[in-house]
Amino acid sequence: MLIYPRIDPVALQIGPLAVRWYGLMYLIAFSQFWWLGRRRILSQPRLIKAGWTVEELDDLLFYGVIGVIAGARLGEVLFYEPAYYLSHPLEIFAVWHGGMSFHGGFLGVLLAMAWHVHKTGRNWLDVTDFIAPMVPLGLAAGRIGNFINGELWGRVADSSLPWAMVFQHVDRLPRHPSQLYQAGLEGVSLFVLLWLYSRRERPRGAVSGMFLMGYGTFRFVAEYFRTPDAGIFGRSEVVSMGQWLSLPMILIGVVMFARAFRRRA
Numbered sequence: 001m002l003i004y005p006r007i008d009p010v011a012l013q014i015g016p017l018a019v020r021w022y023g024l025m026y027l028i029a030f031s032q033f034w035w036l037g038r039r040r041i042l043s044q045p046r047l048i049k050a051g052w053t054v055e056e057l058d059d060l061l062f063y064g065v066i067g068v069i070a071g072a073r074l075g076e077v078l079f080y081e082p083a084y085y086l087s088h089p090l091e092i093f094a095v096w097h098g099g100m101s102f103h104g105g106f107l108g109v110l111l112a113m114a115w116h117v118h119k120t121g122r123n124w125l126d127v128t129d130f131i132a133p134m135v136p137l138g139l140a141a142g143r144i145g146n147f148i149n150g151e152l153w154g155r156v157a158d159s160s161l162p163w164a165m166v167f168q169h170v171d172r173l174p175r176h177p178s179q180l181y182q183a184g185l186e187g188v189s190l191f192v193l194l195w196l197y198s199r200r201e202r203p204r205g206a207v208s209g210m211f212l213m214g215y216g217t218f219r220f221v222a223e224y225f226r227t228p229d230a231g232i233f234g235r236s237e238v239v240s241m242g243q244w245l246s247l248p249m250i251l252i253g254v255v256m257f258a259r260a261f262r263r264r265a
Contacts, residue, residue, distance in 0.1 A: 001174045002165040007148045025145030026069075029138030034061050036134040046201055052130065060116060060131065067112030068105045069095065075104010080229050080241060099151075102139065102219070103245040125205040132211040133194040139215075140187020147179035154178030154225050178226035185218035205260035212253025216246040 012019040037057045041047050076099045077085045077092055085092050113131070117124050146152045150169055154176030157164040164174035193214055198207045220243050228240035 001159060002163060002177075004150060004165050004167045004169075004177075006150065006168070009149055021148040022145040025141040025148075029141040030061060030065055032137050032141070033064070033131075033134045034058075036137070037061075037131070040130075040133070040198075044199075047130070050126070056120070060113075060127075063112035063116055064109055064131070067108035067110075069100075069108075071108015071111070072100035072102065072105030075101030075107065079104060079245065100142070102142075103242075106249075123204070125208060128208040128211075129198070129202070129204065129206070132207050133191070133198045135211070136187050136191035136194065136215075140183040140191070143179050143183035143187060147177065147183075152179055153227055154181070155227050157225075175227075176225040178222060181225050182219070182222045185222050186215050190214045190218060203260040203264040205256050205263075209253045209255075209257030209260060212249045213257060214253075216249035216253060219243075219246045220250070 007021065009020050009022065010018045011021045011024055034057065037060070038054055041052050041054060041057065073092065073095055079101055081099070109131075113124070113127050116122070117127055150167060153167045153170055154165075155178070157174050157176045159174045161174065161176075163177065165177045166172060167175055190211070194207065194211060197210060223240045223242045223246075226240075226242070228237060229242065
């Protein structure tokens with residue numbers, strides 16, 4: 001079995017200033033979003049024809065950063081640990097300790113994109129189709145940050161599993177490194193799927209629908225290897241809070257994908 005390496009969560013410290021790996025993962029996520037978005041705009045004439053510019057990408061990133069951080073933290077507070085944060089309200093602002101909900105961040109981004117749509121007059125689905133392929137690698141970076149923090153560890157695994165890992169700060173049992181599973185599934189795999197699919201012109205809403213279906217499915221599967229969170233419905237080993245939140249994403253994604261091709265027909 002492998003032993004969790006217990007990585008120092010502080011990447012760099014200069015006097016009282018500490019730069020944490022978790023924060024650097026968010027910086028990497030936002031940087032790759034900007035780089036991929038710029039590459040998409042400059043390499044796909046249809047996007048330039050549709051009026052997309054690097055300057056508008058900068059605006060999208062600015063609103064997205066606010067939506068991700070605020071939404072992800074509030075999602076963790078409201079969906080997963082409301083009792084704890086009610087007792088420790090100042091901990092809500094300690095984002096460097098980890099505890100950022102994807103589903104909350106997703107809702108925060110939707111609100112940020114709604115503001116962008118209101119400001120620019122663009123079609124909502126055109127905006128979500130544009131940003132969807134640039135999101136998954138940022139999710140992968142976030143999961144690596146979870147791994148470095150030693151949080152969101154997996155369920156107990158068979159000791160014969162070659163990559164079963166002992167998280168010594170939890171117990172001495174072999175567990176699935178579920179953070180890395182999620183980085184590979186909802187991060188790298190979803191990125192490859194969406195990046196290749198979006199290279200050609202698709203019906204409006206199809207890329208967004210595929211993102212919802214892909215993320216929801218990958219997350220639902222990965223939750224079977226991750227120690228379930230208590231959530232607002234209590235702890236469940238059968239259907240976890242993450243799976244409950246992923247089911248609507250899958251259903252909405254299927255509807256969006258089907259409607260996109262029906263409209264084109």
